[in-house]
Amino acid sequence: MDSATLSNLPHRLELRGITKRFPGCLANDAVDLVLKPGEIHALLGENGAGKSTLVKIIYGVLHADSGTIRWQGEEVTIPNPAGARRLGIGMVFQHFSLFDTLTVAENISLGLENPGPMDALSQRIAEVSERYGLALDPGRHVHNLSVGERQRVEIVRCLLQDPKLLIMDEPTSVLTPQEVTKLFETLRVLAAEGCTILYISHKLEEIRALCDRATVLRGGRVVGDCDPRQETARSLAEMMIGTELSTPERIPQGQAGAPKLQVRHLSTTSDNPFATNLKDVSFEVRAGEILGIAGVAGNGQAELMAALSGEELVPDPGSVNIEGRPVGHLGPRERRELGLAFVPEERLGRGAVPELSLSENALLSGYAREPLVRSGLVHFGRARSYAERIIGAFNVVTHGHRAEARSLSGGNLQKFIIGREILQKPRLLVVGQPTWGVDAGAAAAIHRALIDLARGGAAVLVISQDLDELFVLSDRIAVLFHGRLSESSPTHQTSVEEIGLLMGGLFNRPPDEDEEVGRGV
């Protein structure tokens, strides 16, 4: 279809005056949105701007209090996600709706109207995942999959349904640059076939590269409509935040100090057949520097994090050393006392207890290095003032130290957790996915804090799948692939493409390994 034919068709989807009110919050305020056939349309906004609410209304998960929805020119009500799928709307959620105990194929079959026999479905899954470069084994159980792999399941599930409108909520955060490129090719092919794509992302460069139009939401209202190709990333960000954006400047590190964290020949063996065992991982992080570890989810990041935090002990104590002291046999508490602080990838449910107040969550890790416990008794007054210090120093938007952790937005909770770790004045900080799913304002603040910490003489290790982030933060970058770690290279001597190739596995390749590596290259 050429563009003239497309423009004569009725709008694929037209929202008029969509309003949705939650107790105490107006999530969508008279939102208008028009999606044309075959366009890739970005939906931009900070966390809490109302993007999720709006797409949930389109997908039938939520129902608008007022306003109309027209689908291909006809007014419709979308009662539930099944109804949305019948219309031809597919959605890839940022938070996955998968059953841990079922296999990939079983999960996908649950989302389909007519899944057909499991063998044939597995075959189709394999075909689609091959075609779109989304490596996936239909027979694996979801609880063994990494975040990135779970997202692939969601994407493949949608693509199997040949949608007319595909909603993608932050789809690229866990893909390598090459995979992103490939996904974009896929999305462009889909768009050229007439499928409309509603693309939600906080990665402004991606939106500029991919999207034809952008609608910007702020505080539940539409504040802008633009062609992202005509804008800069900065102007988009400022439209979204409503104020000017301050980006952290990275001053190249002069001389790094003494090694704070040394990992030598770290290998792990897990009982779990789907865990990625670490194989002979060696690296060190010195005082004053930030080391970035890149890699696609599921390549051993979780195992490396657990081995560093002490949640999993390693057989040889000397394979993990803090300031020259072997700690492989010590648990998280002892390692914290030696100066390690730790920010896990999973914020709610590991880094913080959802049901507990911020005071109590301040105590969760703060007990090791702050005077919050005295002769076995909790000093609640101090825990409260510690929480208040974190809230103040890191601009955590909340109604106070009594707020439950789950009441905070993703970005604010992450600021709180990172603040909690940094205010303990660690000599070594290990951070997983510091800004995944965090809005641009909070991400900038978090980056600033990490850089300041390193400048103050601490060693910082950042494990992330976001290459833009690693290139902003790191002095050196290494890549984790299939449990092996590449040599690190100074950030200014490498490029996104080079790191991307390493993320695809083009390094250190032992001759006996007959797996297909370097896919997509």
Add this chain to the structure above:
Amino acid sequence: MSLLRLEPRGQASRVMVYLTPVIAVALTLVSGFLLFWAMGFDPVKALHAFFIAPLMSVRGLGELAVKATPLVLCAVGLAIGFRANVWNIGAEGQLTLGAITGGGLALAFYGDGGWWLLPLMIVAGMAGGALWAAIPAFLRTRFNASEILTSLMLTYVALLLLNYMTHGPYRDPEGFAFPESRLFEADAVMPILIQGTRVHLGSLFALLAVAGGWVLIARTFIGFQIKVIGLTPAAAGYAGFNEKKIIWLTLLLSGALAGLAGLGEVAGPIGQITPTVSPGYGFTAIIVAFLGRLHPVGILLAGFLMALSFIGGEAAQIGLGLPKAITGVFQGMLLFFLLATDVLIRYRVRFGAQKKAAGKVMA
């Protein structure tokens, strides 16, 4: 479209946390009213005999405290474990072991006791209960065996052991082969606290357990660790809390308190070791713990309420000729209504058909 529907609340209602036990009690009374009426009794008179008459005398109130004592002792220990997702269902067995070990000392030193005998029996009773709870703790921490099953199964082992002991080694040599021990001597009996009643030293221990339990839960770092492990085990691992240590601690603690309750029975109101030490206090304590919202003060109140159901049940048997099962029926209704009304903590009831379908969030 139904006329009555549940709507999720934005956040859990604190009011309902405290109100649902009251609603559950009210619903139990209404159901009891209907039950008595359907059975052909005068419901007002029956409920009065069941719930009011026992409270009308000093002796009745004393009996209430006597019955509440083992319930509260067991329930405080259980609640601390439940908060950490450690499901000790075997307090009845641990209570029985406390009676066997602590009471055994009274028999071993029969005739040559002294002031030291009762304290020693108390220690031995607690140790016996803790030992019995140590078995599920070991199996759980070593082999990841469910403590729900192991502690429950060990209860029946303990009851059979008690049966064996009273028919064998503990049997009163001058008792004409009845399966009962000798009556304990004065040195081996809990002192009476209030004259004219059977309220004994054990009730003081129960109050201490309530106070101590509250301090542990609300003020100590151990209590905080228990809370975090119960809510979010992954966060406890991240923080560096030792889950195995907490499993051991909570099981040993609840076992020791149940053992103390058992010793308090044989050295208190019973005064000897009999084949049946407890009418199911250890199981009823599970209801008491939940009815009291796993909070020591709530447990104290719930303990009195459940004690009333025991006493009222006895009164109803004697006064109205009702079967013994009436006690269990009332306890069961109470737990059932409590669990059912708990839905109100997270949901509110709305009347009338809804205008537009309420939002249903996918998992």
